[in-house]
Each structure stands twice: as structure tokens, then as C-alpha cells.
Amino acid sequence: MAEPLLQVDNLSKNFGGIRASDALSLEVVRGELHAVIGPNGAGKTTLISQLTGLLHPDAGAIRFDGQDITQVPAYQRSLLGLARSFQITSLFLDLSVLDNVLLAVQAHQGHSFHFWKNARRDRDLRDPAMAALKRVGLTERAMQPAFRLNHGDHRQLELAMALAANPRLLLLDEPMAGMGPEQSARMVEMLRALKGEVTILLVEHDMEAVFALADRITVLVYGRVIATGTPQEIRANAQVREAYLGEQEATHG
Amino acid sequence: MIRKLNLRAVVIATLLAALLLLPLYTSLTGDRFALTLFTRIVILALAAVSLNLALGYGGMVSFGHAAFLGIGGYAVGILSYEGVGSGFVQWPIALGASALFALVIGALSLRTRGVYFIMIPLAFAQMAYYIASGLARYGGDDGLTLQNRSSFAGLINPSNKVQFYYLCLALLLGSIYLVWRLTNSRFGLAVQGARSNDTRMRAIGFPTYRYKLACFVISGTLCGLAGILLANNTDFVSPAIMFWTRSGDLIVMVVLGGMGSLFGPLFGAVALLFLEEALSRITEYWQILLGPLLLLVVLFARGGIDGLLKGARRG
Ligand SMILES: Nc1ncnc2c1ncn2[C@@H]1O[C@H](COP(=O)(O)OP(=O)(O)O)[C@@H](O)[C@H]1O
Ligand SMILES: [Mg+2]
Numbered sequence: 001m002a003e004p005l006l007q008v009d010n011l012s013k014n015f016g017g018i019r020a021s022d023a024l025s026l027e028v029v030r031g032e033l034h035a036v037i038g039p040n041g042a043g044k045t046t047l048i049s050q051l052t053g054l055l056h057p058d059a060g061a062i063r064f065d066g067q068d069i070t071q072v073p074a075y076q077r078s079l080l081g082l083a084r085s086f087q088i089t090s091l092f093l094d095l096s097v098l099d100n101v102l103l104a105v106q107a108h109q110g111h112s113f114h115f116w117k118n119a120r121r122d123r124d125l126r127d128p129a130m131a132a133l134k135r136v137g138l139t140e141r142a143m144q145p146a147f148r149l150n151h152g153d154h155r156q157l158e159l160a161m162a163l164a165a166n167p168r169l170l171l172l173d174e175p176m177a178g179m180g181p182e183q184s185a186r187m188v189e190m191l192r193a194l195k196g197e198v199t200i201l202l203v204e205h206d207m208e209a210v211f212a213l214a215d216r217i218t219v220l221v222y223g224r225v226i227a228t229g230t231p232q233e234i235r236a237n238a239q240v241r242e243a244y245l246g247e248q249e250a251t252h253g
Numbered sequence: 254m255i256r257k258l259n260l261r262a263v264v265i266a267t268l269l270a271a272l273l274l275l276p277l278y279t280s281l282t283g284d285r286f287a288l289t290l291f292t293r294i295v296i297l298a299l300a301a302v303s304l305n306l307a308l309g310y311g312g313m314v315s316f317g318h319a320a321f322l323g324i325g326g327y328a329v330g331i332l333s334y335e336g337v338g339s340g341f342v343q344w345p346i347a348l349g350a351s352a353l354f355a356l357v358i359g360a361l362s363l364r365t366r367g368v369y370f371i372m373i374p375l376a377f378a379q380m381a382y383y384i385a386s387g388l389a390r391y392g393g394d395d396g397l398t399l400q401n402r403s404s405f406a407g408l409i410n411p412s413n414k415v416q417f418y419y420l421c422l423a424l425l426l427g428s429i430y431l432v433w434r435l436t437n438s439r440f441g442l443a444v445q446g447a448r449s450n451d452t453r454m455r456a457i458g459f460p461t462y463r464y465k466l467a468c469f470v471i472s473g474t475l476c477g478l479a480g481i482l483l484a485n486n487t488d489f490v491s492p493a494i495m496f497w498t499r500s501g502d503l504i505v506m507v508v509l510g511g512m513g514s515l516f517g518p519l520f521g522a523v524a525l526l527f528l529e530e531a532l533s534r535i536t537e538y539w540q541i542l543l544g545p546l547l548l549l550v551v552l553f554a555r556g557g558i559d560g561l562l563k564g565a566r567r568g
Contacts, residue, residue, distance in 0.1 A: 102442060106442060120437060
């Protein structure tokens, strides 16, 4: 197997007494869509935050494309090609939809000490931003303030921002959270289209979506990896069924 | 954007025309007072424009911007007192001093959050106030009278009231243009992103601290320019120029006019100084009336005057 794009090695993170990451190891291979599932509080968001550098692990290492990035600050990781969408949408609500994506593009074009030229008319920013908006179907709303959009469109805008950065690894934290069935279906379609183009680490609660999209799945419980494998392997794994899937099926009636 | 005639555009055009034609009016009527009042309004509007850059666009609630008025004013006053009368020397030094002061305050305060960010510029401004009060050589508490206004080798004569007024107006309009360019540039977008959601900005790769700091320095320098003009206008500078209430006045102008709007600070400065004039004729307790009035604006017109004008276009 080729060298993995992302290699997480024995990551540990405690919040007081809570072990949010417990000697957590996992690998994401180039080109795959790797899903991370696990019950609420399993430490999925904490994992993503450590990958992007918003949180610092107590122990362990993160390697991206062969480089140890454990100590690299968040903004530089993003420049290396790690982009994330947030579980709780974290947009620039008072700026326009276009400005949101412009900023995501601008972040990757060197420093922003350009004081004079109009950024909104700068084709180097505008073209990729509009392309990303088109991809998620938000072209028409480009000039509206972001707070006017509904929840589903906020999630799409999150995705557009992550895409606009031309990432090498896309980290998606529950992109379908709070979406209705129709919006979810739209998001699944979009992820299917993206798959193969960009390597994706997907945290998602929607099991149907995960099993439909993922090449491989890692199951997290109490910060620990209890299984990694193809969807078939995960479905067949007794430990997973016991710890998680069974419980899910039970609660879903 | 559709360019159609709207209330806001009409108000801006009228206001600008009035400002441009004011000296004509005063020379016809001999109303010297109007020229004095409006020179002051224009200068304070410039200070409000500078604060709006930090506060409105950058989200930095600087409760100490009057310090820059003082630094600009004292730089001119002290240099003049020491025999350096040329504006070509005075002004760059005054602007440089303001920039440096802004760099120090900004570097310290931007590392903090919330109420501390408000307190640090305030503390520095009060410190500058007490230092100026202690400068016995330069008048201490009583302030310093300028023997001469800044001279510009005969190019402009700031002692001529009309010329000085137009100089101030040109600098005000120039600074509004500057803010317009800045806020639409990549730099401006980064600053507004940091105001809107700093965490997200850092997550997508912006070292926001340096952009906010640069914004604060530009803002402080521009406010220093207003200080230079203020000292020249009154031929006098005293510690009172940087007392905390003056910083408060500037914030009121920005909020009243509309935070983060290009012409808001101009609206705010005109409105506040007019209100002060009008209310002080009615009663000597005008400040008691002004307070509740401002409260109403903040409560019912979130976008300030600019917001009201914009809303009227839709409604
Ligand atoms: N900033 C924090 N401070 C304290 N505890 C936290 C913090 N973030 C997460 N936790 C705790 O860590 C555990 C994992 O949380 P999280 O990563 O959000 O789980 P998931 O995304 O899988 O639902 C939970 O028990 C949560 O309460
Ligand atoms: Mg989560």
C-alpha cells in the first residue's frame, strides 16, 4: 500500500477526567473516503480539531503527507492542504455568501497585505470562489448576507468554503447534521461526486450515508478505535455491533 | 449593485455639497461662527472615520482613541514651541508618533479579549493624559498655545480660515476614500473576516493578529492626523484633548452614524455636534438629554443613521 496521506499515531487528549482521544491511531489513504463513526461523545470532533490544530494533543503524533505536523499551527496546516467543515456551522454570518468563499480562497494565496486592489473584483479570488459556489448550487445567493440562508444552505456553504481552498484532505464533521431527508440526499450526491477527486475524512451520524459512501470506516468509542475496515467488515464485526451498531438499531427502533 | 436614486445617496450628496459650499455661505452672510463650527465637525468626523476603521470594520472596541488626537496635537505643539514650524517636518513626526503608539497599544491589547481589550487602550490613553498634564515645560494642565500654525512654504496657509477649512475637508474626504479602498481590498476582507469570526479565520489559515494590528495602526495614525488638525484649528493643545470622555464621544459618533458604514462617521459627527449645539441652547443640562437620545438610537436603529437611511430605501 502506498504511504498514507494522513497518519495518526497514538493520539491522546484528556479534558479533565474525560479521555476524548485514547491512544487513537488511524490512517487515511490517498483518494479514499474514510468515515469515522461512533456514538455521541466518542471524540470525533475532538479528533478533527486536533487534526486541524485547533486543539493540541497531550501525546501522540500526526503526520500529513510524510511530514510531522503535530506542532504546526492551525493556519499553516490549512496552507498545507487540510480543510475542515465545522459540525456547528462556523461561517462569517454578517458577510455575503461570496465573501465567505472569497476568504477561503484568499487564505491560500499568500499574505493579505494588499491594501488597494478591490478583492471582490480580483479574478484570482472570484473565479475559484464562484466555481465552488456553483458546485454546491449557491450561485444565485452569492450576494446575500450569509445569515439569510437556511440551515441546509449553511452546510452547503461550509462545504463550498472547504472546497474553495483546493484541499488535499477534506475533513467533514457531520455535514448532514440537522438536515432534512431531501437536503441530506443532495449532500450525499455531492460527496459522491467529490469522492476520488479529493481524499475525505468524514465524520457522520447518518449510517445510511456512511455505508453508501465510505471506502473504509473507523469506529470510535470513548476515544478509542475499536475497529477499522470496509463497510462489509464493519457490518460483520461483532464488537462493533455490540458497542455501537446494535445500540443504534435499537434506538432507531 | 443597482445605482438608483435612494435616500442615502441623496443625503450624502447634499451633505457633501453643503460642506463644499459652506465657505461661500459664510462669506456672504459673514457668519464666522458657522465656519468655526464646521471646521471642528470636519476634523472630528475625520477622527470618527479613523475609529470606524478599527471599531466598525475591525470590531476592535478601542476606548482610547482620543490618545491619538493628543499625540498628533502635542507633537505639533511641542515641535512648534521648540522652533520647528514647518508642517513638512511636524506632520510626519506627529503621524509617526501616532503610528508607534498605536503599534504598542495594539500589540498588547489585541492579545487579550473582551473587556480587557477595551481597558488597555483606555489605560494607555489615561496614562498619556497624565503624562501631558505633567509636562511643565509645555504648559502642564493648562495646555500649550501654538505660536504659529504649521507652515507649508506658502503652498497652503493654514492660518487662513477658509484655506484651513478646505484642507481639513480634503483630508476628511481623502480618508473616507482611503477607508473605502482598504475595506474592499484583500486586507480589508481579512480584517472583516476576523471581526466576524476570528476562530474560523485562523482555522482556514489567516494569522489574524497581524491584520488586526495593521488595521489598528492605520486607524491610530489617521486619528493622529485629526489631532494635528485639531491643534492647528484651536492654536492650542491641552491634556483635555485625550480625556476618556473624548474617546467616548468618538465611539458615540461611530455608533450613532452607523458602525462599519463608509459615511456613517460623518453622519455621526455632524449629528452629535449639532445636537450638542442645539441642546446646549435649550438647557445647560443638555448632556442629560443627549444620553437618553443616544440610547434610543442604539436600541431602535441598530445600524445608526446610515442604517435608517438604508432602511428607508427599502420601505
Ligand atoms: N472543550 C472541551 N472541554 C471539555 N470537554 C470536552 C471538550 N470538547 C469535548 N469534550 C468532551 O470530550 C468528549 C468527546 O467530545 P466530542 O469530540 O465532541 O465527541 P463527538 O464529536 O464524537 O460527539 C465528550 O465527553 C465531551 O464532553
Ligand atoms: Mg461532534
